[in-house]
Amino acid sequence: MIRFAVVxxxxxxxxxxxxxxxxxxxxxxxxxxxKLEQAQAFGxxxxxxxxxxxxxxxAQSDVIDAVYIASPNSLHCQQSLLFLSHKKxxxxxxxxxxxxxxxxxLGGLRTGKIRWCCLKRSKAPTCPIFLSCNRHCRRLANCVRHLSTIANTPLAIPVTWPVKIRIPSTRTFPTALSWTLAITAWPAPWRCLVRRKRYWLAQHCSIPGVDAHGSVCLNYG
Known part of the structure; x- marks a missing residue:
């Protein structure tokens, strides 16, 4: 039995x-x-x-073996490092x-394992994108692969920022908390990432395995 905590x-x-x-x-x-009161109310x-x-x-406690982190995006790495360093x-x-x-x-640590959802899918697991995903993810030393199925769901707000302009910080997607990753990472097809292309330009994208389509130009540096 795995004893776990939630953050x-x-x-x-x-x-x-x-x-x-x-x-x-x-x-x-x-x-x-x-706030301790909030933790007690949730529990x-x-x-x-x-x-x-x-x-x-x-992290130092001996009452847990693992932790589930669902905090703001900008805290994921910092908190993961803390728990991994204590062999959780x-x-x-x-x-x-x-x-x-x-x-x-995170990849440089040698204690514990970190499990993360590397790619969501709404298509069949035999889709070429996911077959490629499995091959490349095996190279990650201390990560456990996980593919999850989701329904086709459009973005809650339209993404219409012009090319070559930084995505602005908004109440919905504050850049200080890394929420813009929800926009700039999800639309990118896996094949573009594994081929190390710096730019991806698409109009009315309909690549199998992508949840939605639109016109976008992304720079992955």
Missing amino acids: GTNWITERFIDAAHESGKMRLTAIYSR ANYPVEHFFDSLEAL HVICEKPLASNLREVEQ
Whole structure:
């Protein structure tokens, strides 16, 4: 039985806890929130005994084996590093990190494993994009691959920013918290990333395996 904690008290955390318990292989033993009262309120519906308002104390605790991180995007790398350094396994919501430097930091660790959703799919698992994804992901030393199925869902707000202009920080996607990764990462087809193309330009994109289509020019540096 894997004893796990959650970092982040929102609706997606509830979904994860329910699915974890349904598996019969995981048990929620601790909840973290910046406010202890909020952690206790969130845990009212679960048989959990331990509550934390200190990440360091949670990482050092012997009551958990793993942690599920569903905090703001900009904190994913920092928090993952903390738990991995204390030999706790990490289940991290997307994105894994905010930039390449952070990914390299995580990849350089040799303690624990980090599990992340590397690519969502709405097509058959035999789609060429996902076959290529599996081949390349095997090269990641301490990452566990995971492909999940989702329904075709359009973006909640239209993305119409002009080319060569930085995506502005908005209430919905504040750049300081790395939320713009939700726009600039999801539309990119896997084949463009593994071929190391710096730019991707598409109009009325209909590549199999892509959830939506539109006109976009992305610079991946």
